[in-house]
Amino acid sequence: MKKEILIIGGGLSGLVTGYLLKKKGNYSIKILEANSRLGGRIYTKKVGSAPIELGATWLWKYNTSLLNLCKELNVNLFEQQMEGDALFEAMSANPPQRFKLPPNQEISYRIDGGTSALLDKLSNELQRCILLNEKVLEFNSSDDKVLVKTPNSTYYCDTVISTLPPKLLVNSIQFSPELPKDVIQISDKTHTWMKDSIKFSVVYDTPFWRKNGLSGVAFSNVGPFTELYDHSNASDNGFALMGFLNGALAPLSLEQRRQKVIDQLTKFFGEEATQHIFYEEKVWRNEELTTFPDNQFIMPHQHNGHIIYQKPFLNGKLFISGSETSKEFGGYMEGAVRRAFNIIENL
Ligand SMILES: Cc1cc2nc3c(=O)[nH]c(=O)nc-3n(C[C@H](O)[C@H](O)[C@H](O)COP(=O)(O)OP(=O)(O)OC[C@H]3O[C@@H](n4cnc5c(N)ncnc54)[C@H](O)[C@@H]3O)c2cc1C
Incomplete structure (x- = not known):
């Protein structure tokens, strides 16, 4: 049976991850994007x-x-x-x-x-896997499956790859069981580039x-x-x-x-x-799908590529990805792409 992977976020990181998984084969892939457009911090008008x-x-x-x-x-x-x-x-x-x-x-x-030309090429390869206007609100992990809820639907899968900026992830999605305390603390202080x-x-x-x-x-x-x-x-x-x-x-x-x-x-x-x-x-x-609004000062690139992000969580059911989690070029497009390769290697 194909392993079911659900990617949260249709920015560059999410799309490259989906593209690489599709090339590798033997995965059932879904990309849930909260916005009515793809790209996240890539936005060509x-x-x-x-x-x-x-x-x-x-x-x-x-x-x-x-x-x-x-x-x-x-x-x-x-x-x-x-x-x-x-x-x-x-x-x-x-x-x-x-x-x-x-x-x-x-x-x-x-x-x-435009930078969106890259997104167009990636999304052409992934058409049936992408669902727009699907904002993930809840992540529930049981012994075998993960259940992910949006306002409209419930999805079941084996593994979730989040590509949200970590600060947004821990402040906008409800986890059951809760994420480890150190992950919450580090994520909450991880800088989101250009926010x-x-x-x-x-x-x-x-x-x-x-x-x-x-x-x-x-x-x-x-x-x-x-x-x-x-x-x-x-x-x-x-x-x-x-x-x-x-x-x-x-x-x-x-x-x-x-x-x-x-x-x-x-x-x-x-x-x-x-x-x-x-x-x-x-x-x-x-932009509420990029920036979590609070008055906390965070140094540019603080905790980008932190060691805590480099291993999966909840028995391999959750990977925290996205550009800010990349050990190299965190916050940049290069970080988003490198992290996608890195996740695929560790899946
Ligand atoms: C103004 C600006 C200028 C920049 N200039 C450069 C540059 O010149 N060069 C460079 O290399 N980088 C630049 N960057 C950084 C670059 O855009 C990012 O590194 C890269 O796009 C990050 O991609 P990502 O997929 O990791 O994250 P994001 O692009 O943030 O993608 C996350 C996605 O998750 C979605 N999402 C959020 N919440 C939910 C939810 N609950 N459920 C489902 N989906 C959700 C978002 O809508 C978004 O599509 C710039 C960024 C900005 C804002």
Whole structure:
């Protein structure tokens, strides 16, 4: 009989785990995703001809597992455009200063068609296994089977692989029997990468910022954006800028943040910045399927890849996976992929 595996979460980690299990064969697989879309912290929005990344964007040449996966699935990459000078705003009273980016910087790569192109390839292989709008609320383990409950259904399986950020897992799913105390404590203090970030993108008809030899790269001590990059598409015929906003702006309305961003872009690049076609943003701290809201300060990457996650729980019935549990590159897409390989080896 096929071993029944239930994966909680249809982010990169969950999808790669499902893909690898399917390739290995002899498993019955289900992936339960609470959201109405796949991807979790990968969120590409298609507006106009420039796919906008409101979640994960870049990969690097040392991300070997992710790069191999992209190659296997015929997912193409292109280099982040960095050609030209950058701008730096030190104080609000002064205009931004122009400077040269250091030569021989590490190249950041993007995925042609958006990071979601990788998700599309993975989910095509897994179509009948994926169930959207299925938020897991309860995990009950008996002697032989595990029972998993969502608001609509009950599932029975042999093994569960959770890919939720550990902090979210222990604060949002009810376990019977309870998880060991040390697992709860460590998970509750495990950092979820980018949980407080606000990412935005502004789409334009033309890359006017490239005039006068500027790259579109900008940094600011003043805000609202702290970092900015050219976010045009791989064919360079859909144009956009993308950046990160100061987290203190989360309580404002979208319209207030939009106006502040356009004002700042106008200060950096002139009047043409007001002529945008779309403004898109995502406030990740408001995303309840990523971030558990509490006021606890957790150091970036704290407990990522902790030793406690490296063994299964409840007699092999539960694996705690997801990028943050990876011993290498925890919090990044590379961590999500490596952890999926690691789980399969230990299943
Ligand atoms: C703004 C931002 C920028 C980033 N930039 C980069 C980058 O440039 N490069 C990089 O390598 N990484 C980046 N990252 C990190 C990268 O996105 C993550 O490492 C990776 O996507 C994590 O994948 P995962 O599957 O482990 O977790 P997640 O993507 O968090 O997936 C977990 C899934 O579980 C689902 N879920 C939650 N609760 C339940 C439940 N109760 N039942 C069922 N499903 C549930 C969620 O909806 C989600 O789909 C960025 C992240 C953000 C937010």
